[in-house]
Amino acid sequence: MSRTQTAQLMDGTSLAGRMIEESAAHAADITRRTGTSPCLATVLVGEDPASVTYVRMKQARCAKAGIKSRSIGLPAETTTAELIDVLAGLSDDPEVHGILLQHPCGPHIDERAAFEAIAPEKDVDGVTMQSFAAMSFGLPGFMSCTPGGIMRLLEAYDVELDGKLAVVVGRSAILGKPVGMLLLAKNATVTYCHSRTADLSSIVQEADVVVAAVGRPRLIRGEDIKPGAVVIDAGYNPGNTGDVDFDTALTRARLITPVPGGVGPMTIAVLLAQTVEAAANQLGIRQS
Amino acid sequence: MSRTQTAQLMDGTSLAGRMIEESAAHAADITRRTGTSPCLATVLVGEDPASVTYVRMKQARCAKAGIKSRSIGLPAETTTAELIDVLAGLSDDPEVHGILLQHPCGPHIDERAAFEAIAPEKDVDGVTMQSFAAMSFGLPGFMSCTPGGIMRLLEAYDVELDGKLAVVVGRSAILGKPVGMLLLAKNATVTYCHSRTADLSSIVQEADVVVAAVGRPRLIRGEDIKPGAVVIDAGYNPGNTGDVDFDTALTRARLITPVPGGVGPMTIAVLLAQTVEAAANQLGIRQS
Structure with missing residues (x-):
């Protein structure tokens, strides 16, 4: 790949918009039927x-x-x-x-x-221990919303995960840990990095998929990105800055989420989808 | 390191023996007091x-x-x-x-x-979703026994984990997944490998600590081991064969668990220790 290539943006805003439309249709259906x-x-x-x-x-x-x-x-x-x-x-x-x-x-x-x-059946934000274990074990349950949104983005852009190396930077209970478990469930090889990781750059450089979820502005630089990798920036820092240095990463990645407009909107979209799903479950109706 | 070096064995049998003696003393104390x-x-x-x-x-x-x-x-x-x-x-x-x-x-x-x-308060084998999430989040609870035994072995042999790369081969709910989470809690950088991992050898070769927990005889060969690494073989296969090719790994590792006599005895020792702890909790007494 040439160094002047520019990554395709993963458009969370528009995918989230479509998801919210679907949720609205399901919500209307539930309201009409019940x-x-x-x-x-x-x-x-x-x-x-x-x-x-x-x-x-x-x-x-x-x-x-x-x-x-x-x-x-x-x-x-x-x-x-x-x-x-x-x-x-x-x-x-x-x-x-x-x-x-x-x-x-x-x-x-x-x-x-x-x-x-x-x-747990109302945990549409996916924060309980039960929800975490369900995500980890591939059991029914609600996902933590940001990890759920990341998985939907990867799916929408047909990102192959099976056998690929996914590096998750961050290990919080509602972001880093669950997204790693969800990636593992899709047969990715998963590495968890964090503030104590020695030589973060060299680990990230091996990654086919990078999920930055640590809350340190521009921690991941373009030179850390393997050419052709998929870069998910779930970092949120003051001034609309992600955990990835977007401008330099753009020249190396194949796909990248912008900040804002990448992961952020997906989080709310998953929250709404899961709320509608919870209502359908509790009202005993099957969604069409 | 010279290639003729021989790793030190991590003697699970004797560490488990000491743990069981401690559990016996605690059990006797509980019986006497209650x-x-x-x-x-x-x-x-x-x-x-x-x-x-x-x-x-x-x-x-x-x-x-x-x-x-x-x-x-x-x-x-x-x-x-x-x-x-x-x-x-x-x-x-x-x-x-x-x-x-x-x-x-x-x-x-x-x-x-x-x-x-x-x-969960009686889950001394550490198999419930609650116990898994507690291990993952560093909260009070019982550990899955084999992961708990591995952590005790690493502690007994003063294995530094902070900032080190630990590679877990296997992702079962009671072994691979929880041991990875326990290593992560000790500030290791943790990679989960499994049957779909591409190029397992090259990932294992980077590891400071390898935990083999997949149930495939001699999957990990000596040449996969970084010289000076710590090798934990939690595999159990017919004929007392682990997941690591012991003879060749012995010449590369710094510390290695034998099979049998490594991880196996630790599993039961943790089960007994947790049973005594559960009894103490439920009988409302503080162990001395």
Whole structure:
């Protein structure tokens, strides 16, 4: 490949748009057949401006797709026990089909304990231990939304994973770890790298597929990318900067996700799709 | 390093012996303080000779360590629903502290459904989804016994993992996947290889630590081992043959587990240690 080649962009915005249209059609079908619209409960602790924005954006997308949302705003001083009570109540509420706890919740909250109060069948954000194990073992369950979105992007662009080397940079419970397990389930050979990895560059240089999910701006440089590789940038850093140095990676990769417009929109699209799926399951109807 | 060097053997038999002595002391302490001995329930479906032998061996080790065992033998034609009933009953039985379902159970049993009937606090064999997620997220819980035994061996031989490249060959739910997650928690860079991996040799050749857990006799050859690497052979194949070609690996590795006498004995030692720990937790006492 010549060095002046430019990678094809993986257009998350338009794929997400198509997915949301499908979700809207399914939601309408569910509403017509049962008289009940799919409903996502969003739970926000405190008033962190970025979190407020995220939640509003998710609610707006729900509204456009015919998914009801129930917004629960809790004061910043909410305790873990109080938060668990709220989440357990939503888990038991038959009018709520999916639950999203916006996180981070703040340092005084035991986030894991809170996540575990979400019933797995309503865990449309894929944050529970049950959902993680299901992703890891190839069992039915909801995916963490960003990993799920990444897998949908790879599928949409016909990226072959079987026998390929996928390098995941990052090991968080809702991004790095589950996306690695999902790639492994597709028969990729998977390497998990992280902040303690020695010689990250040389490992990334071997990768057929790179997933950057660590939250360090431009950590992955163009010279780290094997010519012809597929580059998924799930990093999110201030100033719309990903974990990959986009301009230099563009000249080496075969396919690359832009930031913004790559992985980001897919995350919400998966959230909506899973909310509709949860509603269909709970309302006992089979989607057409 | 010279090619005539011989690796040091990682003596699982003697480390397991010391662990079992410790478990025996803890079990005696629990019995003295509470009047109740730790109790492991073993559940066996059918009469597969190898499974019968394994269960008897585990019971014999329990007996020597002052751990009671309750043996439940079920006919080969037991259904999944019946097996789940038995396991749920044991999960509720206050006289049972740990539960081991000997597996494989036979093709007509939904093993995952059966495992999930084991209460996580009694899952001393580390087979539930909850236990897997706990291992993956560094949360309290019981380890799958073979991965737990491997980690104890690495610790006993002071094997540095932080920043090192660990290659796990195999991706089963109770061995490959959890051992990779435990290595990742120790800050190793972790690569999962498996039957679909292209060019396994060249990946293994980079590894500082190799864990072979795939069940293919002598799949890993000496020439695949980086000089000075640590080689853990968790393979178990007919004729006491591991997944590593021991004789040739011996000349390259720095540390290597023999088969038998390496990983095998550690598995039972972890089972006993976790049974005692489960009893202590359930009886509400703190081990000294």
